[in-house]
Amino acid sequence: MDEDFHELEAELGRLRPANPTRELLQRIERGLEPRGRGWLWAAIPAACAILLIAAFGIRRAARPAAGAREPPPSPALRPVAVRDVLVGSRDEGYVLLADGWPARRVREAHLDTIVWKDPRSASSLQWSLPREEIRIVPVAFE
């Protein structure tokens, strides 16, 4: 980068972004707590279809070319994009948390899509998977 900016870049680099609040850490912790499984209705067929496609693709990629002495290099697919589309949500009303505080339970339907690309061959693979998420949102009284 421009020689003139080195000092400014170094100064900016010394600044440490503000730490997340304790509340955010607690929310993430709650979000990562084990929860019940749902949603098999659409996930299983979709996952099976994806696995079949992926397995077929991997086999084709791994098949040696006619006359080749060395096996071809393994596909170098790397994830390049992750998309999450909220398909719908349903408020299931209030529940009581373990500590006695009320919270709202919201059931959301998402469609996750991950795109892999192999920069060497420009091939890409897209994987979409429906997902159900149950969110517990603490209620704050003001």
Add this chain to the structure above:
Amino acid sequence: MEEISENESWNNWFRRHGPKLLFCARQWTASMADAEDVVQDAFVRFWRRQRGLSGEPLALLLTSVRRAGLDVWRRRVRRVAREAGALGDDPAPLFEPLPEGDDRRMAIEAALRRLPPEQREVLALKVWGGLTFAEIAGQLGIPPNTAASRYRYALAALRRELTVADCHG
């Protein structure tokens, strides 16, 4: 950037990278509260389902965060706020206090908040997100040269602002 080991706890990983993630999220949201919502959703989803993927975890997370941030923005139709710059009305500090005094940090924050959003997001992703220009270009859907130009414009504008601030004490 590092990959995530099997035994890594979310807490340790987030302690190291959470501030950067939140900082970048604030480039694309109108408030700290929105940025926290977006980071929470993206991180929980990532840790549950995507952390086993090969690739750069922070870059993947930044993609999710940016997309979610822009979705939130669209939902709230904050066009006016966006044109003024996402950080314009957000009073929460962007950086941890500096041990040698806070005047300089506050001057830099003020200058950052006045940068055009498209320059500021490139600067944030480069300096605090640790991404290369090629990665930034991928994130933002722009050519790498454009990312590099925006970065240089941002630095030049910052230096101008800070020089003026120094002159006025």
